[in-house]
Amino acid sequence: xxxxxxxxxxxxxxxxxxxxxxxxxxxxxxxxxxxxxxxxxxxxxxxxxxxxxxxxxxxxxxxxxxxxxxxxxxxxxxxxxxxxxxxxxxxxxxxxxxxxxxxxxxxxxxxxxxxxxxxxxxxxxxxxxxxxxxxxxxxxxxxxxxxxxxxxxxxxxxxxxxxxxxxxxxxxxxxxxxxxxxxxxxxxxxxxxxxxxxxxxxxxxxxxxxxxx
Numbered sequence: 001x002x003x004x005x006x007x008x009x010x011x012x013x014x015x016x017x018x019x020x021x022x023x024x025x026x027x028x029x030x031x032x033x034x035x036x037x038x039x040x041x042x043x044x045x046x047x048x049x050x051x052x053x054x055x056x057x058x059x060x061x062x063x064x065x066x067x068x069x070x071x072x073x074x075x076x077x078x079x080x081x082x083x084x085x086x087x088x089x090x091x092x093x094x095x096x097x098x099x100x101x102x103x104x105x106x107x108x109x110x111x112x113x114x115x116x117x118x119x120x121x122x123x124x125x126x127x128x129x130x131x132x133x134x135x136x137x138x139x140x141x142x143x144x145x146x147x148x149x150x151x152x153x154x155x156x157x158x159x160x161x162x163x164x165x166x167x168x169x170x171x172x173x174x175x176x177x178x179x180x181x182x183x184x185x186x187x188x189x190x191x192x193x194x195x196x197x198x199x200x201x202x203x204x205x206x207x208x209x210x211x212x213x
Contacts, residue, residue: 001197001200001201002201002204002205004204004205005200005201005204010034010037010038012024012030012033012034013033014127014128014131015128023127023128023131024131024135025130025131025132025134025135025138026135026138027053027056027057027060027135027136027138027139028060030057030135031057031060031061031064032064034057034061035061035064035065038061039068039070042065042070042071043071044071044072044074044209045074045207045209046071046073046074047073047074047075047076047077047200047204048061048062048073048075048076048077049077049078049079049200050077050078050079050081051078051079051080051081051189052079052080052081052186053081053132053135053136055078055079055080055081056081056084056136056139058076058078059076059078059084059172062076062147062149063144063147066147072147072148072149073149074149074204074207074209075149075150075151075152075203075204075207076149076150076151076152076173077151077152077154077199077200077203078151078152078153078154078169079153079154079155079188079189079196080154080155080156080159080161080186080187080188080189081153081155081161082161082162082165082166082168082169083165083166083167083168083169083170083171083172084139084141084168084169084172085141085143085168085171086161086165086168088136088137088139089160090104090133090160091136091137092137093133093137094130094131094133094134094137095134098126101126101129101130102116102117102122105129108185108186108187109185109186109187110186110187110190146171146172146173146174147172147173147174148173148174148175149173149175150173150175150176150177150178151169151170151172151173151175151177151178152177152178152180152199152200152203153166153167153169153177153178153179153180154179154180154181154182154188154189154196154199155179155180155181155182155188156181156182156183156184156185156186156187156188157181157182157183157184157188158183158184158185158188159184159185159186159188160186161186163179163181166179167179180199182195
């Protein structure tokens with residue numbers, strides 16, 4: 001990323017510095033938690049980036065921001081996720097028995113198999129992953145008035161999300177969307193960090209609201 005971009009990560013309960021807090025498995029509660037984190041320091045110009053569950057949370061955050069009449073993001077960058085109106089294909093993965101659950105995680109190819117096969121490590125990570133999958137599974141899409149924020153969507157050409165499903169993000173905005181496809185599966189982002197950073201940087205550099213900042 002260019003120097004003018006200040007990356008501010010947010011963290012959900014039950015992980016990282018918030019490990020002692022109870023996990024959330026309801027996506028609306030997750031979005032509420034994130035909104036409280038960003039509500040006070042939020043200022044323009046800014047943008048959102050979210051991958052997979054993070055993309056859906058970013059979408060729900062925008063709806064809360066607009067409802068509260070706060071400054072809206074200049075751009076949305078979402079990856080690894082079809083439009084929110086598209087039902088998740090692995091809806092019941094969170095309820096699978098442990099062995100089947102681990103095998104499903106291996107298909108996503110987002111974690112080393114050495115970790116997924118280590119019972120002591122997975123004793124810690126399994127509840128976190130199950131709560132995330134449950135949040136996605138129980139999400140119910142509600143159609144709303146399209147917002148006026150451009151969206152850049154990035155997907156892997158070997159993941160479950162198809163190009164046509166990625167185009168469904170257009171239903172959520174009156175502005176144009178751009179869909180970029182990369183070689184790889186759901187976690188293509190690990191192999192394409194420089195390219196993703198370049199896309200974000202160039203997109204924001206070309207935004208008239210931040211030129212010269």
